[in-house]
Amino acid sequence: MSALLTDSTLSLLAHGYAWAPDLRRAHGGAPVVRTHLFGHPAALLHGPGAVAFFYAEGHVRRHGALPGPVVDVIFGKGAVHTLDGPPHRVRKELFTSLLMSPGAVGDLTRSVGSGWNDAVTAWEGRRVVLFDEVAAVLTEAVCDWVGLPVPEDAAREIAEDCVAMVDGFAAAGPRQLRARRARRRQERALAAAVVDLRGSGPHPDGIFSPALHASAAGSPLEAVAFHRGQDGALLDPHTAAVELLNLIRPTVAVAWPAVFAAHALHRHPGRRDQLRSEGPGSAAARAFAHEVRRFYPFVPFIGGLAARDLGFAGDELPAGTLLLLDVYGHHHDPELWERPYHFDPGRFLGREPGRDDLIPQGGGDARTGHRCPGEDITVSVLAALAPALAGLDFAVPPQDLSIALNVMPTRPRSGFVLEGAHRPGNHRPLRLRPRP
Ligand code: HEM
Numbered sequence: 030m031s032a033l034l035t036d037s038t039l040s041l042l043a044h045g046y047a048w049a050p051d052l053r054r055a056h057g058g059a060p061v062v063r064t065h066l067f068g069h070p071a072a073l074l075h076g077p078g079a080v081a082f083f084y085a086e087g088h089v090r091r092h093g094a095l096p097g098p099v100v101d102v103i104f105g106k107g108a109v110h111t112l113d114g115p116p117h118r119v120r121k122e123l124f125t126s127l128l129m130s131p132g133a134v135g136d137l138t139r140s141v142g143s144g145w146n147d148a149v150t151a152w153e154g155r156r157v158v159l160f161d162e163v164a165a166v167l168t169e170a171v172c173d174w175v176g177l178p179v180p181e182d183a184a185r186e187i188a189e190d191c192v193a194m195v196d197g198f199a200a201a202g203p204r205q206l207r208a209r210r211a212r213r214r215q216e217r218a219l220a221a222a223v224v225d226l227r228g229s230g231p232h233p234d235g236i237f238s239p240a241l242h243a244s245a246a247g248s249p250l251e252a253v254a255f256h257r258g259q260d261g262a263l264l265d266p267h268t269a270a271v272e273l274l275n276l277i278r279p280t281v282a283v284a285w286p287a288v289f290a291a292h293a294l295h296r297h298p299g300r301r302d303q304l305r306s307e308g309p310g311s312a313a314a315r316a317f318a319h320e321v322r323r324f325y326p327f328v329p330f331i332g333g334l335a336a337r338d339l340g341f342a343g344d345e346l347p348a349g350t351l352l353l354l355d356v357y358g359h360h361h362d363p364e365l366w367e368r369p370y371h372f373d374p375g376r377f378l379g380r381e382p383g384r385d386d387l388i389p390q391g392g393g394d395a396r397t398g399h400r401c402p403g404e405d406i407t408v409s410v411l412a413a414l415a416p417a418l419a420g421l422d423f424a425v426p427p428q429d430l431s432i433a434l435n436v437m438p439t440r441p442r443s444g445f446v447l448e449g450a451h452r453p454g455n456h457r458p459l460r461l462r463p464r465p
Contacts, residue, residue, distance in 0.1 A: 034265065034293075036064075036065040036066065036068060037052065037064045037065060037066050037071070037116065038065075038066055038067055038068075038249065040052075040134075041066065041205045042199075042331050043435060044434075044435055045326075045434050045435040045439070046326040046329050046357045046434045046435075046436045046437065046438060046439070047434050047435070048329070049073055049075075049329065049330055049353070049355045049357060049358045050355075050358040052064065052073060052360065053073065053075055053192060053355070054293075054356060056170075059342075059345075060074065060076050060078065060341070061073070061074055061075075061079075061341055061342050061344040061346075062075075063344070065318060065350055066353070067096050067351075069351045070347075070349075070350050070351065071092065071350065071351035071352070071353060072244055072344070072346055072350055072351070072352055072353070072355045073330070073355055073356050074341060074352055074353065074355065075355040075358055075359065075362070076182075076359070076362070076364075076365075077365070077385055077386070078341075079341065079342075079354060079355070080354065080388055080392040081113075081361070081385060081392075081393075082260070082322045082339075082341050082358055082396075083277060083331070083333070083352060083354045083368065083392065083393075084371060084385075084391075084393025084398050084399075084400070085393050086341060086354050087337070088335070088336060089333035089334065089335065089336060089380075090113045090305055090333060090334050090336040091110060091111050091112065091117075091270070091333050091334075091353055091399060092111055092112070092113050092334075093334060094111075094330055094332050094333045094334045094351065096464070098205075099198055099199065099460070100199060101196060101209075101212070102194060102198040102205065102208045102209060102212060103198035104271070104275065105216065105270075105271030105274055106267070106270065106271060107125075107148040107267075107268045107271055108259055108271050109113060109121060109124060109274075109276055110399065113336075115169040115259050116214065116259045118259075118397070119258055119259040119397070120258065120259075120272070120394070121252065121397075121402070123252065123256045123272070123275075124140050124251075124272075124275075124372075125402045126370065127249045127252055127276070127277075127394050127402075128403050128405070128406060129284050129395065129396075130403045132250070132406045133415070134406050134409045134410075135238065135281070136174060137170060137171065137409075137410070138406070138409045138410055138413050139261065140170035140174055140407040141166060141170040141410050141413060141414070142309070142396065142413055142417070143170075144169050144170045145413075145414065145417055146165055148162055148165070148166050148458055149417075149421065149450060149451075149452065151231075152447075152450045153450065153451055154449070155448065155450075156426070156446060156447070156448040157448070158443070158444040158446055159287075159288055159291055159443065159444065159446070159447055160284055160285075160287075160288045160440060160441075160444035160445060161444060162190075162283040162338060163186045163284040163288065163414070164188040164191070164281050165184050165185050167188070167242065167280055167281050167284055167287075167410070167423055168185075168187050168188040168277070168280075168281050169181065169184040170280075171276065171277050171280035171281065171364070172184060172187065172277065173252050174248075174249065175248060175249045175273065175276055175277060176244050176245040176246075176248025177219075177222060177241070177244065177245075177248035177249060177250055177427070178244050180323060181338075181444065184438060184449075186283055187215065187277070188266045188284075189211070189429070190211035190212075190214055190215050190275060190299075190444070191211070191215070191274075191278040191281035191282070192284070193210075193211040193279075193280055194211050194215075195278065195282050195285075195438060196208065196210045196213075197209075197211075200438045201437075206297040207393065212274075214275065215270075215274055215277075216267060216270045217270075218353050218432050219269070219270035219273045219274060220266040220267050220269065220270035220271075221394075222254075222270075222273075222316075223250075223253070223254045223266045223269040223273070224266050224269060224448055225241055225242075226241060226242065226245055226250065226251065226254045227254055227255075247272075247290040249276055251275065252277075253269050253272050253273050254269055256272075256313040258378065268337050268435070269459040270463060275405075279401075279403050280403065280406065280410075282290060283407055283410050283411065284405075285327055285440055286318075286321050286322060286325065286327065286407070286411055287410075287411065287418075288413065288440055288441060288444065289321050289324075289325035289440070289441075290317070290318070290321045290411060290415045290443045290446045291417060291418055291447075292418070292430060292432070292445065293317075293320075293321060293324070293325075293372055293413070294418055294419055294439050295425055295430070295445075296372070298371060300317065300374065300419070301419040302419075304317060304415055304416040304419035304420075305416060305419050305420050307416070308416050309412060309413040309416045309417065310409070310412050310413060311412075311416070312378060312379060313374070313378065314410045314411075314412035314415055314416050315377070315381075315408060315410075316374040316376075316377035316378040316379075317412070318407075318408050318411035318412045318415060319374070319377040319381075319382055319387060319408065320372060320373060320374040320376065321411060321415070322387065322389040322390075322407070322408075322411075322425055323360045323389065324360070324372050324389055325432070326357050326434060326437075326438075326439055327389055327438055327440055328356050328357075328389055328390075328438075329356060329357050329437055329458065330353040330354055330355050330356050330357070331354045331356060331388075331391055331399075332351060332352065332354075333351075333352055333399075334337045334348075334349055334350065334351060334352065335348050335349060335350040335352055336348065338381045346449075354388075354392070356388055356389060359386075360389070365386075390403070390407065400460065401406075420449070420452065420453075421450055421451070421452060421453075422451055422453050423447040423450035423451070424447065424448050425445075425446070425447055426447075426448055428443035428445075428446045429441075429442040429443045429445060430442070430445070
């Protein structure tokens with residue numbers, strides 16, 4: 030059959046998250062389904078064996094795996110996501126050292142918690158779109174943590190740009206253009222901050238000076254600005270800006286699962302009491318965070334190219350085949366999860382998921398492979414925000430809370446509008462234990 034006839038690109042764009050599970054169903058639930066995507070031979074891989082296979086050393090390379098325009102919008106040119114081998118290892122160490130310590134996770138979570146408390150106070154008597162509000166809280170917190178404190182109005186603009194980049198990466202037309210403009214704007218500002226900090230500024234595009242040097246001491250901004258790659262050289266200011274944005278943008282993207290958490294609490298109000306009583310960071314809150322990440326659609330699949338001729342489940346996968354690891358289908362496979370379409374945090378209560386069981390942020394080892402280094406932060410922030418939401422009283426006016434599966438990335442269409450939010454009399458503001 031010609032590549033044109035089997036090319037799935039239009040079907041993927043039309044069906045979004047349902048594309049991979051539908052394709053597998055049409056092939057009798059096979060662990061490997063061959064197709065074409067973006068005019069390229071491709072194979073959809075599914076199941077726990079596929080996760081181990083995809084993340085095995087030397088199986089998959091990332092450079093050139095996704096179309097350039099997609100990569101440029103979501104990750105940025107030259108980002109860690111697109112590196113392989115030793116250059117990836119050295120760049121990845123920068124991210125794991127910044128993101129994966131209990132100190133970093135705690136600091137960022139606390140910063141989100143205090144922003145949340147201020148925001149809730151400001152919502153009193155107002156009708157707000159939770160998605161926009163959480164995105165602004167996350168932006169202010171992460172900019173502060175990175176070493177680039179910004180006032181609230183600037184945080185809202187940066188939040189809008191980060192949301193545009195995530196929203197527009199798989200879109201054509203105006204959403205894609207908006208995403209590109211947003212990326213250019215933020216990259217320019219962050220590159221200027223790097224130039225400033227390296228001592229050659231102030232730069233005409235700099236928006237963060239003059240407090241920059243003081244706030245940057247010992248910060249992630251400083252670590253990125255003075256990071257040396259495998260060749261021993263500093264990153265050029267544009268690449269440094271891309272990687273700073275790879276700290277800021279995905280943290281803002283936690284607004285997606287945060288709003289899914291609100292959606293889940295709205296659909297299952299019985300879950301609120303346990304979260305309220307056990308509080309932020311509790312076992313119940315972490316189980317809830319994991320179930321939100323399993324149940325709701327965010328990343329449809331993860332892609333890479335076969336680094337050499339490979340074989341999986343009896344199928345040959347020639348070098349250069351685009352390999353797609355089925356993430357959404359993995360989380361909704363009845364062979365892997367009991368009642369997968371049932372939202373049940375109890376399945377994670379008292380146990381952390383196995384490394385390759387829950388893969389919304391990739392599989393394998395985050396320190397050596399491409400798995401997301403921000404996963405602990407994501408879980409910690411969600412495990413703080415879900416009980417905080419459960420502890421608020423508010424009304425949910427009539428709105429469209431449907432979640433379209435053919436839009437990637439998706440979220441409740443209304444963004445979750447709430448009004449009259451207030452803390453009930455006996456509820457304390459969100460307080461997170463200080464770092465030991
Ligand atoms: C909504 C929450 C998040 C989701 C769903 C998510 C998802 C992912 C996924 C699917 C990958 C690719 C895994 C692979 O290619 O094998 C990834 C990589 C990455 N994520 Fe996240 N992420 C989230 C939050 C974060 C946060 C909070 C940060 C940083 C503060 C972060 C930073 C990164 C970086 C730097 C990479 C590239 C890793 C590499 O290529 O080695 N992410 N993430």
